[in-house]
Amino acid sequence: MNLGGPSVSAFMPRTRLGGHAAGDRQNWARPSAGASETQPVWHGSDSGAFRTPPLVAETLRAYGATIRTELQRYLPSGAPKLHLYDLLGDYPARGGKMMRPSICIATARAFGADLAEALCSAVAIELMHNALLIHDDIEDGSVIRRGAPTLHVLHGVPLALNAGDTLLLLSLRPLLDNADNIGPMLTERILRETERMAWESAEGQAMELGWRRDNCVDLDERDYLVMALKKTAWLGVIYPARVGALIGTRSDRNLDRFIRFGFFLGVAFQIQDDLLNLSADLRYGKELDGDLFEGKRTLMLIHALREAQVTERRRLTELLARPREERRPADVLWMRNLFERCGSIDYARRFAHGLAGAALHECADIFDSLPDSRDKVFMQSLATWIFERT
C-alpha cells in the first residue's frame, strides 16, 4: 500500500505536541502537556462530572481526518454511480466519531507500531462499521442517521441493502492490501480475527432482533450483557484493540485481556448511547426516542419490565408486541414516564458507570506498563469520554 507522504505527515498531534519532528516516536511519546490535560479525572459517578483530557477529541479529529482521506481511496467512482457507488460514500461522508478505527491505531502505536502499519486496518474497520449501520437501519426501521435520512429512506431498501453488502466486501480490501506492510502471516491472522468479529456481531444482532420479533419480556441483565458484548463491544472496541495489538506486538499472546477491556468499555458505551437516545438533541444525529419506537431491548427497558407494577408491566408488554408503526407518540411518552417512575434511567446510568470503572481497571492492566504516549492516554481516557460525548 502506498500511503503517500501527505496522509502521514498531515497527522497533526506529533508536531502539535512540543514541535517534535514528525516520525520521531520517542519524542511523540513524551506528553508535554500538564497532568490535568493528559490524565482522565473521574469526579465520582453520582455527580456525573467527568473530565476527559482534550487530547481525546484532538486524537479523534486527527486520526479521523487521516482515516477519511485513506478511506476515500477505496471508494469506487465509476458506474453504476447513481445506484451503487454514490451510496457507498454517503454514510462515511456524514462524519462519525471515528472511535473504532482510532482505537485500532492508538493501540497499535501504543505498542510501538507505525501509523502506516495500522492505517489499512483502521480504514477496514470504519468501512465495516458503515456497512453494518446500513443493515442495522434497515433491520431497525430507523429513519435518521448522523442527522440525515437513513440510506434506505433515501434510496429504498433493495439499493441500500446492496450498498451495505458491497461496503462490507470493500472493507476486506484494505486488510488484504496491508499484506505489503505487515506480511502475509499477520494479514491472515487479522482476517481470522475479522471472521471472529463478524460471527460475534451477527450473533448479537440476531439475539436482539429475535427478542423483538418474539416480544421477549423476561430478559435480565445477564442476557443484555451477552447481547451487548456480541453486538456492540466486539466491533466497537474488542476487534479494533485486538487488531491494533496484533500489529503493535506481532504476537497474539494475552489477547484475552482486550476482550475484558473491550467488553466493559463497549457495553458502557452502548448503555450511554441508549441513554442519549432518550434525551437526543440535534448533535446526537438519531431519532429522539427511536429505541422506544423500535421496541429495542435496552437496559432501561429490562429494568422497567422488572420493576413496574403488574398493570404497567402488562401494558408495556402489550405495547412492545405492536409493530413499530402502531406505536403512537403517546405510547412512547408513557414508556418514557414509566422509565422515570421505575428509576430505570438512573439505574442504567449507574450500571454504565460501574462498567466504565471496570474498563479503566482492565485498561490499566494492558497499558500501564507501556511507555507514556498520547495514544496510551487516549486509550485510558475513553472510559470517561463516553459519558461526555453527545
Add this chain to the structure above:
Amino acid sequence: MTKQERKKRQQPSRSAPKRSFVSHGQLGAARETGTASHAAGIDDVIADAVSLGYRVVEEQLQQGRRAARSFRNGADSSPETQDIMAVIERLVRVTRDATIAWLDVVTAVTSRKEGKAASVSADTDTKPAAATVGVSPSNGTGGGAISVEVKSKRPAKVTLDLRPASPRFVPMVHALHPKTPGKRPLTDVRFRLSPDDGRGVLVISVPDDLEPGNYTGVVVDSATDEPGGTLCVRVHAED
C-alpha cells in the same frame, strides 16, 4: 384456662419482593450476608454490574477457548489446511467467487511486489525424535518468528537460510536432494502456519529408512517460484 398468646409471623426485613437479578446466585448471597460492597462503600448497582460483567465475560472467554481448542484439533487433522499457500489460495478462491469487483483484490494478493530484503537464518541440531526450534527473522517479515519442527528417530541438523525478496514471501520447498544423484530425496518438508500464534512453522519428517547424509534444496516463493533461500538437513547415522 389461661389465654394463650396468639402466634404471629415475624415481620419480614424487606418491604418488597426480591426481583432483582442480584438476589440470585453468589452475588445475592454476598449481598445478603452483608458486607461485600457495603463495606467498601460501593453503590450496589455499580458493584452488581461489575460483578455480573466479570462473570459474563469470563464465561464468554471460556466458551471461546473451548471453541478454539476444538477448531484447532479439527484443523490439525487435515494438515493441508494449515499450509500457508492453502490459506492464500482459499482466500483467492473465495474472493474470486464473491464478485467481479474482487478481481483486483485477488491480483493484489497474488502479485508479488518488490519489497525490503529480509534474512532469516537458522542453524539447529536436533536430537532424535521430535524437536522444535524458534528462529527470529531480522525484520519481522511475515509477522514473527519461524519455528522448525523435526520428526526423526536419528539426530538431524537443520540449516535454514531465508532471504525473501518481498514482504509477501510465502516459502515453499519442493524436496531436498542428497549429494549423490539418483538417491532417494527427502520429500516430507513443508511450511505451515501455526494455529497457536499464526507464525510460520517449518515441518520436516525424516523417514526411518532414509540414508544418512546431507539433503539440500532451494526455498522458493510459492507464488512466483523465485528462490528465496536454502534449506539443508544433515541426517546422521544412528548413534
